[in-house]
Amino acid sequence: MSLFKSKRRSGKYEGENLSERLVTITKPDGAASEAYRSLRTSLLYSLVDNPARVITFTSPGPREGKSTTCSNLGVTLAHAGKNTLLMDCDFRKPVLHRVFELRNIKGVVDVLAGEHPAEDVWHEPVENLKVMTVGPIPPNPAELLGSERFAELLAHMRRLFDYVLVDAPPVMLVSDPAIVAAQTDGVLLVLDAQNTRKSTLRRSMRSLESVGATVLGTVMNNYKNPSGGYAYGGYTYGGYVREG
Amino acid sequence: MNDGYDRHDTAGRPSEGEYVLSLSDLFRVVWRRFWIIVLMAVIFGGAAFGYSISQVPIYESSLRMLVGQDSGISETPGDTIALQQLTQTMSTAANSRLVAEDVVEAEGLSEDADSLLGGLSVEPVPETQFIDLSYYDTDPERAERIVSAFGAAFSEQISEVGTEAGGITARPWGSADSSGSPVSPNPVRDGFIALVFGGFLGLGLVFLVEYLDDSWNSPEEAEEISGVPTFGVIPQFVPSSRKALLSGGSRAPPKKTSGAYRAPSSPGAVEPYKAEYRDIARDSRVHWPFGFALVDMEGKVEDTNPALQFMLGYEADELKGESFTWFATHPHDAVSHEEVHKELIDGDREQYQTEKRLIKKDGQLMWARVTVSSMRDPDGEARFSFGVVDDVNGRKQLEEELKLSEESRRSSELRLKSVIEQLPVVAQTFTGEGFPIVTNAAWRDFWGHEGENGEAHNVFEDEGIRAAGLKPYIEQSVFDGKVVRTPPLRYGPVGNGGERWIQGSIYPILVEGERVVEAMLAVEDITENQLSEEVSKQNESELESLLIALEKSADERERSREECERSREELEENVARREEAEENLRRSTAERDRVEKSLEETWGMFHSIIRFVNGASQDDDGERRK
Numbered sequence: 001m002s003l004f005k006s007k008r009r010s011g012k013y014e015g016e017n018l019s020e021r022l023v024t025i026t027k028p029d030g031a032a033s034e035a036y037r038s039l040r041t042s043l044l045y046s047l048v049d050n051p052a053r054v055i056t057f058t059s060p061g062p063r064e065g066k067s068t069t070c071s072n073l074g075v076t077l078a079h080a081g082k083n084t085l086l087m088d089c090d091f092r093k094p095v096l097h098r099v100f101e102l103r104n105i106k107g108v109v110d111v112l113a114g115e116h117p118a119e120d121v122w123h124e125p126v127e128n129l130k131v132m133t134v135g136p137i138p139p140n141p142a143e144l145l146g147s148e149r150f151a152e153l154l155a156h157m158r159r160l161f162d163y164v165l166v167d168a169p170p171v172m173l174v175s176d177p178a179i180v181a182a183q184t185d186g187v188l189l190v191l192d193a194q195n196t197r198k199s200t201l202r203r204s205m206r207s208l209e210s211v212g213a214t215v216l217g218t219v220m221n222n223y224k225n226p227s228g229g230y231a232y233g234g235y236t237y238g239g240y241v242r243e244g
Numbered sequence: 245m246n247d248g249y250d251r252h253d254t255a256g257r258p259s260e261g262e263y264v265l266s267l268s269d270l271f272r273v274v275w276r277r278f279w280i281i282v283l284m285a286v287i288f289g290g291a292a293f294g295y296s297i298s299q300v301p302i303y304e305s306s307l308r309m310l311v312g313q314d315s316g317i318s319e320t321p322g323d324t325i326a327l328q329q330l331t332q333t334m335s336t337a338a339n340s341r342l343v344a345e346d347v348v349e350a351e352g353l354s355e356d357a358d359s360l361l362g363g364l365s366v367e368p369v370p371e372t373q374f375i376d377l378s379y380y381d382t383d384p385e386r387a388e389r390i391v392s393a394f395g396a397a398f399s400e401q402i403s404e405v406g407t408e409a410g411g412i413t414a415r416p417w418g419s420a421d422s423s424g425s426p427v428s429p430n431p432v433r434d435g436f437i438a439l440v441f442g443g444f445l446g447l448g449l450v451f452l453v454e455y456l457d458d459s460w461n462s463p464e465e466a467e468e469i470s471g472v473p474t475f476g477v478i479p480q481f482v483p484s485s486r487k488a489l490l491s492g493g494s495r496a497p498p499k500k501t502s503g504a505y506r507a508p509s510s511p512g513a514v515e516p517y518k519a520e521y522r523d524i525a526r527d528s529r530v531h532w533p534f535g536f537a538l539v540d541m542e543g544k545v546e547d548t549n550p551a552l553q554f555m556l557g558y559e560a561d562e563l564k565g566e567s568f569t570w571f572a573t574h575p576h577d578a579v580s581h582e583e584v585h586k587e588l589i590d591g592d593r594e595q596y597q598t599e600k601r602l603i604k605k606d607g608q609l610m611w612a613r614v615t616v617s618s619m620r621d622p623d624g625e626a627r628f629s630f631g632v633v634d635d636v637n638g639r640k641q642l643e644e645e646l647k648l649s650e651e652s653r654r655s656s657e658l659r660l661k662s663v664i665e666q667l668p669v670v671a672q673t674f675t676g677e678g679f680p681i682v683t684n685a686a687w688r689d690f691w692g693h694e695g696e697n698g699e700a701h702n703v704f705e706d707e708g709i710r711a712a713g714l715k716p717y718i719e720q721s722v723f724d725g726k727v728v729r730t731p732p733l734r735y736g737p738v739g740n741g742g743e744r745w746i747q748g749s750i751y752p753i754l755v756e757g758e759r760v761v762e763a764m765l766a767v768e769d770i771t772e773n774q775l776s777e778e779v780s781k782q783n784e785s786e787l788e789s790l791l792i793a794l795e796k797s798a799d800e801r802e803r804s805r806e807e808c809e810r811s812r813e814e815l816e817e818n819v820a821r822r823e824e825a826e827e828n829l830r831r832s833t834a835e836r837d838r839v840e841k842s843l844e845e846t847w848g849m850f851h852s853i854i855r856f857v858n859g860a861s862q863d864d865d866g867e868r869r870k
Contacts, residue, residue, distance in 0.1 A: 023481050032481035039476030046475070069478065103591070188475060191466060197458045198469050205470050217475040218466050224480055 018098040021068045024075040025126070036072040039219060040080060043073070052185035052216055054158055058168040058177035060204040062093070064192035065221035070167045071099045078129035082162040085122070086131045089180055090169045091141035094134035100125045107135025112149050118156065130161070141169075145179045154183055171204040181213035188216055193223040273454050280453065281446030288442025293435030301426030305387035306378040307395045308369075308417040309338070311402075324373075331368045334414055335375045338398045339366040346397035347390065363387075364394065374417065384422045392420040521619070521630055522547055535633035539568040539616070541589055541626065543582075552633055555612075557605035568631060574601035574609070585616065588629060594618050599636065611640035670767040676722055676760045678704040690767065703765065711735065714748045714765070721750035722760050732774055745774035 023032045043052070057070040070086060077084040087108055088096035097104040106121040111132075122130040138144050157164045166184060168177035181187045187208055191201060201218075208215050274281070311331045313323065337343070344357035344364075353360065365378045377394055381387035395416040402414040460466060463474040521538060535552025537545050548563045556563070556572055563571070569582040577600035584596045595617045602610045613634040618626045661682045664671050670690040673681045679702055691708045703709055703718055712735035721728035728750045736743040747770050752763040 027481075030481060031479050035476060035478045039478070042475045046473075065478070189470065189472075191460070193460045194480075196460075198460075198465075199458075201466070201469055205472075215470070215472050217473040218470050219475050220460065220463050220466055220477045222480050223460070223463070223477050 018067075018095055019101045022071055022075065022099055024072045024079070033072075033076075036069075036076045039069075039073055040076040042217075043077075044080070047216070052214075053162065054154060054164040054166065054184040055216070056166045056168050056177060056181040056184045056187045056213070057190060058171050058181065058187060058204075058208075059190040059192070060170060060172045060196050060200040061192075062170045062173065064170070064196055065190050065219075066090075066170070067095045067099055067167050069188075069190045069219050069221060070165050071096065074129050074131075074163075074165050075126055077163050077165075078126050081128060083160075084129050084163045084165065085157055085161040086129065087157070087164060087166045088132060088134045089145060089166050089176070091134055091138055091144065091176065092169050092174065094137070096131060096167050097133040100131050102131060102133055104133040104135065107133035108153075109135040109138050109144065111135075111153060112144055112147065114149075118153065142174070142176050142179060145176050151183055171207055172200060178207055178211040178213060181208055182211045184213075186214040186216035189218045191218050191220050193220050195222070274447070274450055277450040277453060280450050281443055284446030284449060285439050285443040288445065289435045289439030292438030293431050296429040296431040296434040299429040300382050302380050302382055302428045303384035303387050303422055304378055304380050304427040305384065305391045305420050305422035306376055307391045307420040309334075309375040309377060309395060309398065309414050310417045311373045311375060311412070311414050313412055327373050328371065330412065331373050331375060334402065335366045335368040337401070338375060338377060338394070338414075339364060343394060343397045343401055346401065347393040350397060351390065351393050353390075360390070363390075375414070380427065384424075388420045388422045392416075395420065533634075535612075535635075537563075537568060537631040537633065539629045539631055541628060543568050543585060543589065545571070546628065555604075555610070555633065555635055556602060572602050572604070574603060577601050581614070585629075588616060588618050589626075591618075591626060599640075602633075611636045664764075667766075670769070671764060672703070673762055673764045674703050675762055678702040678718075678722075681762060687767075690769070708735075712746060712748075712767075714746075714767070717748060718750050718763070718765060721752050722763055725752050725754050725758065725760050727751050732770055743771075744769055745771045 020026065023030055024036050027033055043055075057066050057073075059066045067088075067090070074084050074086045086096060088094045089108060090096070091109070094104065097107075100123070102123045102125065106116055108121070110116045111118045111121055118132070121135065122132045124130050144150065154164070154166075164184075166180055168180045171177050171189075177187075189201075189204060189208070205215060311327060311334045313327060339361065341357050341361065344360045347353070347360060348355065348357055363380045365380070367376045367378075368374070369376060377391055377398070379387045379391040379394065381390065399414050399416060402412060405412070463477050466474050521536075532549060532551045535555045536549040537552060538547040540546050545563050545566050545568050548560055550560075553560055553563065558572070566572075569585050570578045573581065577598075581598055581600055584593075584598055587593050588596060595615070597613065597615045599611060599613050602612045604610055613636045614631055615634070616629050616631040619628050619630050621627050660673075664673060664682045665684045667684055668686060670684070670686045672683045672687050675681060691706070701707075704715060709715055709718070713733045714730065717728050717730045720726075730748045730750075732745050732747050734743060735746050747768045749766045749768070750763055751766070752760045755761045
């Protein structure tokens with residue numbers, strides 16, 4: 001049982017081929033891809049009255065699947081014909097460009113600095129899906145994300161795209177995600193079913209809600225069915241969502 | 245499950261403070277970790293049972309005493325109550341040092357009174373005048389003896405006191421009896437108690453574990469804790485290769501996407517940058533030994549240097565605008581070049597090097613090494629590529645020759661191998677370090693190695709070779725670089741073949757006349773020869789001994805002949821001596837005869853004289869004397 005298991009993963013993404021995590025492209029008919037499509041469905045239809053179109057993706061700790069979830073959801077949204085933008089706003093350890101195997105030469109930071117228009121820096125790895133990498137890593141991420149320019153950029157992107165998915169750093173480590181989350185329609189909190197601790201989740205919720213961010217819901221990643229059988233991929237909660 | 249955070253409650257949901265646990269939840273929690281309860285119960289029960297069983301058994305012996313007043317049991321109710329109260333006092337008295345000391349004295353025990361009291365228990369039977377004395381000991385008989393002694397000593401002490409106090413007595417009621425089986429330990433009872441205790445502890449532990457458990461058993465749990473819905477549950481997946489992505493075609497070519505943001509910067513900005521390369525390539529003061537080519541992103545040649553033009557025999561204008569990968573290229577090589585160049589254009593690689601055959605304008609074939617680098621502008625964008633073409637004809641020719649000689653060497657090696665393989669002689673070639681190169685079938689048969697290359701040991705380590713005593717000769721040969729032929733060596737017994745005689749020859753193969761690179765070991769089985777040789781050797785030795793014997797007898801004959809001679813000489817000498825003696829004898833006889841005659845004559849004369857002198861009387865005497 002879990003009492004005796006030590007599941008803390010160590011190390012970084014170093015040397016790992018992150019593009020393999022893009023299961024919605026590599027294995028479009030797998031259970032995981034199906035799960036991402038269900039996630040898309042929840043997102044599209046559960047929030048009909050007050051649709052969240054600019055969504056922050058974060059998780060309590062590092063390596064819990066933010067970028068993976070964000071990327072795969074972006075791909076499935078694009079497949080569904082939604083004009084989608086993925087913005088890598090993890091100014092500390094950006095990985096989105098590695099997931100899509102893109103060059104991270106110019107990106108969000110350049111746009112915020114006014115060096116390039118946004119149209120210049122995005123890539124289109126999949127039809128309907130634009131990806132903005134970080135660009136050069138700035139010395140003052142939190143300030144940059146809290147700046148007026150960032151708010152303007154988000155507003156501009158909201159006009160251009162159906163969905164804007166923002167990949168933010170982990171909640172428990174830095175304040176960036178709280179800053180970003182406050183400016184977006186809502187937050188999807190990604191949990192690693194094997195690694196995220198329950199108390200950490202509670203603290204994450206608290207720190208997000210304290211800045212007035214709307215936590216739309218959680219995405220439970222890396223889920224192993226405890227009975228060992230078929231992990232039910234289509235398991236979603238679309239029926240009831242609390243208001244506010 | 246309250247962790248001290250008081251979040252604003254959400255409507256319709258239990259807050260964290262109230263961790264509502266329904267009966268079914270409870271059952272689920274217990275059931276999921278039921279094994280902990282079972283484990284704890286079994287561990288505790290087992291431990292208690294084991295401990296209990298390992299204890300020394302203790303026996304109990306008890307004696308009932310009656311407290312009375314002269315007449316024994318009192319009839320008046322008042323007296324009875326007083327006596328019952330007295331019984332309490334009595335029981336305390338029975339458990340006293342005084343009594344114990346009497347017992348020690350009476351029984352002659354080695355223990356002191358205190359330890360004796362430790363094993364004694366005195367209890368008045370409620371509402372009666374009886375006192376129960378019990379003694380616990382590891383020996384049932386001793387327990388009985390001591391409790392009886394206690395009864396007697398107690399009774400005596402009381403009667404001493406009792407005469408003054410109204411004749412109070414304490415008498416044993418019946419004799420001491422002891423339980424047949426030990427009163428303690430009781431493993432079953434102890435084990436059962438511990439089992440139950442362990443079970444309860446396990447139950448507690450289950451709830452503790454459940455409380456501390458941080459893993460997510462269901463998505464609902466996340467909802468419970470976060471208070472927001474779970475939008476999706478992504479099962480664990482194994483990251484798979486990106487190949488499918490590339491072939492899937494769903495990904496737009498990078499070129500196209502990059503084009504979107506490449507457009508704004510004007511092509512003119514690149515020109516001065518590119519011109520730098522062009523100037524280097526065209527510098528007439530330097531005669532580059534390499535051909536240079538500027539290639540645009542489409543793969544078309546933009547510019548070339550004189551060295552490349554000379555190399556190919558084409559004019560600059562003829563080369564310009566042609567495909568870098570296809571123009572003047574042997575069709576067999578163009579495709580592979582195209583592929584690798586495409587990777588450069590796609591940005592998958594920064595640089596590559598390839599070798600291809602170029603066809604000169606005059607139709608001659610030339611091998612060229614082409615090194616191409618992707619050139620970026622200061623912004624880091626790939627703008628064009630820069631190719632360096634190097635004439636490697638000479639090297640290629642050498643390589644061809646090398647390949648040919650290599651092939652011929654290989655074929656001769658194969659020939660050698662097959663020759664050795666077919667040899668009826670047991671043979672093996674090996675390196676200077678002793679590692680086998682070619683081993684033939686006869687070798688494997690001889691040494692009993694199985695399989696094609698079975699047990700191709702290093703010759704210096706091979707058991708058989710060592711056993712046969714070949715090793716020092718091989719070492720000598722390899723060290724000296726000389727052919728060594730061993731004397732016949734005895735080897736075996738091998739399998740059922742018995743002992744063998746072998747003779748090995750080591751032929752080292754020298755390089756530059758001094759270094760041994762390989763050597764061949766050929767082993768001859770000379771058992772037959774050796775055996776026949778041995779037989780002839782035996783015959784020879786017999787003959788020799790015969791000859792020796794003969795010689796010896798000849799010597800003896802000679803000696804006897806000599807002896808014979810000597811004895812013959814002696815004989816002759818003897819004969820001569822005898823003859824001499826005979827002669828002497830004869831002579832002496834003759835002498836004697838002569839002497840006798842002369843004596844006779846003398847005597848006659850003498851006689852006649854006497855007769856003559858003495859007359860006739862004396863004639864008679866003279867005649868008698870004669």
